[in-house]
Amino acid sequence: MLGIVDCNSFYCSCERLFQPQLLHRPIVVLSNNDGCIVSRSDEAKQLGIGMALPYFQAKELIEKNGVATFSSNYHLYGDMSWRVMESMRALLPKGAVEVYSVDEAFISLDHIAVDNLSTYCLDLKNKIENWTGIAVSIGVGPNKVLSKVANRLAKKNKIKTRGVVVLHNTRLIQAALQHTPIEDLWGIGFQYATKLKNWGILNAYHLSLRDLSWGKKFLGGINGIKLIRELKGLQSHGMQAPRTEKKMIATTRMFGRAISDWQEIEEALATYATRCAEKLRRQHSAAKTVSVFLLQKAPKQIASETYYRGQQVSGYKLLDNPSQLSPDIIKAAVEVGKTLFEQGVIYKKAGVILSDLVPDNALQSNLFVPPANNRRKKLMNVIDNMNAAYRGDILKFGTSGTQKNWKMRSEKRSQRYTTRWDELCLVK
């Protein structure tokens, strides 16, 4: 059997942990740039504040009900996420935790007898909550899809289930599937849900009665087969070994405001490129390809329900030698950016992506181009160490600029209670 541990209203729980005055108050957390609502406490859900609702649409409801509103505090959430995952790694056998997202992890429970699963998971849940202050729900089933089904039910009925649902026999699985609307099933997106409902497949149980060849034909081939297999209680998705090295490194951000000036775009690209190069050096890789994209601001659409995205332009450059040095990455990113940039166009987002990564201790060099010499590598090392020690970019490259007018908006961000000495919580 395996389980999924999922943090309840994760970002809101992080905020509440350090703001005791919010114990029973509704809370929402806004996305990058304060655009949309990305996390809601139970109290906020009860007020009818929808997920992913644009902030301006919910503003009236928020102000009327005194909902505490926060900008995303990724330093805090990142650290709290590490704590939750690390607690599980300490409490479970080696290799039994697969981090799935910032607030979810699959856990292997093969070492626990089926009869003890409920007790074991309740104890695990309590320990994670005690240690980290973050409440979690645990769903357990014979495979990942069914553990997700179980977890959804645990979250929906927190009081009755005490946050743990174990689907350990066919009867329980069947009942759980009947209580899972098709659009809430893991892996079924909005478009598939609409299609399935038209065919009379309204819940997960209906889908589990279909055979595999039907899934192959109507649910996107192999993924459809895997989904139906798991609904029938078989296993298609094993536990994944943790990937310590990323295959691709990207830094993409929305600008704080739309910009049309090349110099500002250049500064943004250089900053993102620096961030990417740092991530690259941290995992001891070098990149061969530097890609850049710019997203244009969408023209205003009147009285329209759907979101219109602006046009996206992108390009890439192959480096002569794989590199992990900021100046090389910045130079390439800015070069590509310059070919994409058009005078008079307004941009709202940009990104730098590094791919074709190779380990830096086995740099494949190009015979005709001299490889980066050791001295530049040492310089990068010094810069990284100083920036790490002083928390922030005290040393940076000229192209990155010093003003950062384009920087993300985060007007309501709370303190970084767990990562900065000068932002610790005060106690009387």
Place this chain on the structure above:
Amino acid sequence: MHFIDPDPGEGIATQQINRNYQASQVTQANATGFGAASDDFMERGIDLNEQLIQNKPASFFFRVNSDAMLGAGIHIGDTLIVDRSIPPSSGKVVVAILNGEFLVRRLQIQTHGVSLLPENKRYGAIHVEHLEDYRTWGVVTYVIHAL
């Protein structure tokens, strides 16, 4: 135990793993003859985390903003290390939430509610009977005080 950090965050210094050393990179004895000998006895320096943090994912830092616990050696501006995995029991110094505020006091658990005891005569003991607005947040394990 093998630790895997999903994202080492902003604060991790880069360490190069490159075993293709060149002769010039090897530190050699200098004129004093001291360099090489001491190099052989190099070990990882003392790490305060080993002494002060028993359970890292459950340990948090707080900044003291009151003199209510002066008698316990807790001064304004000190740093508290709080371990949430230690069960709160009578006699322990704790960080607690009361009416929306963080307090540091000595905990006393009674049959009817709990008491939060100061260690400074200018402060009174707080008896909590209605527990709805009370939470023990964590147990204080160390105080870091600058002299």
